[in-house]
Amino acid sequence: MHLCYLTNEYPKPGQAHGGIGSFLKVICPALAKEGHKVTVINGTDGEREVVEREGVTIIYTPFSYRRGLAWYHNYSAVDREIETLHQNNPIDIVEGSELSFAFITKRKDIAYIIRLHGGHHFFAEGENRKINLWKGYQEKRSFKKADGFIGVSNYVVQHTSKLLSLNNKPVQVIMYPINLGMFEGQDFSKIEPYSLVFAGTLIEKKGIRQLCLAMESVVKAFPQAVLHVYGRDWNDPKGKSYLSYLKSQLSPAILNHVLFHGPVDQKDLPEIYAKANCCIFPSHIETLGLVAPEAMAMKRPVIYTSLGPGPEVVEHGISGWLCDPHSPLSIAQQIIEVFSDPIEMQKRAIAGQIKVNQQFNIKYILPQNLEFYQKVRAGLNFR
Template sequence: MHIAFLTPEYPHEKVRHAAGIGTSIKNLAVALVQKGVKVSIFVYSQKEMLVLEQDGITIHLIPHKKYKFFSWFFYRKYIQNYLNRSIYLDKIDLVEAPDWTGITAFMNLKAPLVIRFHGSDAYFCHLENRKQKLKNYWFEKLGMQKANAFIAPTNFAGKLTEELFHLKNKEIRTIHNGIQLDVFSNQEPSIFEKGLLLYIGTIIRKKGVFELPDIFKRVVSAFPEAKLVLIGSDSFDIQTNSKSTWEILERQFDETLKENVTYLGKIPYEEVSEYIKKANVCIFPTYAETLGMVTIESMAMQKAVVNSNIGWANELLVDGESGFLVHPASHDAYASKITMLLKDKKLVETIGENAKKRVEMYFDIEKVAQQNIDFYKRQL
């Protein structure tokens, strides 16, 4: 079986951008290759035309092209033609694409198409109570219509997307994103920096970062030695039109606490991993996700997590057993769970052990890869 992934991003030095979509695709692609499946990656909107090999995977970089008129149509047709040539020449059996921006709108591919719900613009606009541009919805709706079937990372994401796009008579299968357990290991979970809180993710409004100043202030009042470290790329703030969300966020932290807050920006994953190991508690007060990979990665490393309790999050962990689920706007409750963990090392270790077991049961990429293979076979 030969599976192709169409994507705007992928973790490779030659690729312009890599984030959550690219990471989840790579995790799956590597696992599929290890199970004997041939995999090709097609990354669009790149600087140059290039074909690479990595981890037994063929990576096609498709250059971005501009047209005098209707670039949104003609560039999609250019990608379609490139894909169809590869489908014919390389005997590709099935193509998987993301829902984001409706890249498959107007495409007529010569192989079955599966769309995975990484999170459409419509999905995130709904969760954030933002108005979506009609053009964006139209593209995503047309892209959905081209699919033979769909994969959702959580039941919540699947049901909400189905409602938003009125999807009928096509299979939507929930298959969680997976991680390589050996990559996210922590040999000494009982050793950590007491009081260290860790946030990992883009510094952006939808991730709930503007809840952190008040939550952290309440934590410090009960646990004065607490420190907060934030890791992730800065971003444009859609509400204020500011180029830097961090600049706005930094001003909201109490002046007396700023010495206890460190923003590291985007750093290499090896360093991120070390910070996860050092963390006492990992916190993710997000308002909009389809799954939340950093939550799973932290749990795999036996960390106590205080996570958002919205929709999808209830499928990640069991509240009070493998982590805590609290609404991001409930500052008292959120701070209370953090403080309870900071004051109870035994509880931290127990939660961490349970978190790892849950990841092993539901998010092991070996199990997830086989679920994907079985699903692909049904579409053929």
């Protein structure tokens, strides 16, 4: 098959990227290795460029970022790339995220699939924000053009379907694959006792404020405890730094136990996780999140959010711990439990690694994607 992915996030070597970039970086080379033709159309603020990496053709097509008609320019640029590709080497599947197809031409001999990574309606509702009418319109228009949907968790499918119609199209939950070659189990001897690791953007919805506030109770029980925070700062529309706000909420005594390291390249995360006595990600809202399963793959104990897809990733009491991300007390209680029982910590860390090696393994996830692609494409013949 010829598979075409629409994104702005396909990572360049050495370039920081988020969850969608990590997903594409794993699945696209794996598909190419299986003999499929894989093309990525990636928006860029630079010149048009076509490169091949790991058997994947990446077309960097120039995007406009000016206000006004940038949307028209960008959709048109992607549409032209699809048309040229399709003429030269017919495309079987075009995949994008929630907004991708709003103004893309619907070609009858191509199957269009939306992967639900978490769209505008999903996060607006989850963060109690008003729907932006323009983005909301684009998302609805895009959904109408889709021939099928893949959800990265049960939660994102169920929640999105309450907000937007999936138009009775085929839907399947297929989780992200993890790079298990990068994130692989490490011996417990590498752990630095009482060290906590958080990785993610410094923003309220990631639960970092509640985690920092939880440190007061943790430090009382374990004075040696240190929280290592990795991630970029976030600025609000007025340019105010969330990191500055966060530090203002903490006492000087607690700030001595919280170290802010700034952004980190994904390739450095395995070494960071390897030293962690516990990795903790108390997000308020997620579609799935990769940091928790990546840390679990390292054979490290993980405390994850009890909300949203959290229970799909971590089974509380078996493969890790779940916390109420809005409650510093709940977060502190789970951390103290991890530190208090090293044997149980190791038991759950081992169970978490086993779970991730099954649930997030490209070996199992790749066939699921291909079967769904073929199913949706076969359905086109009956219209």
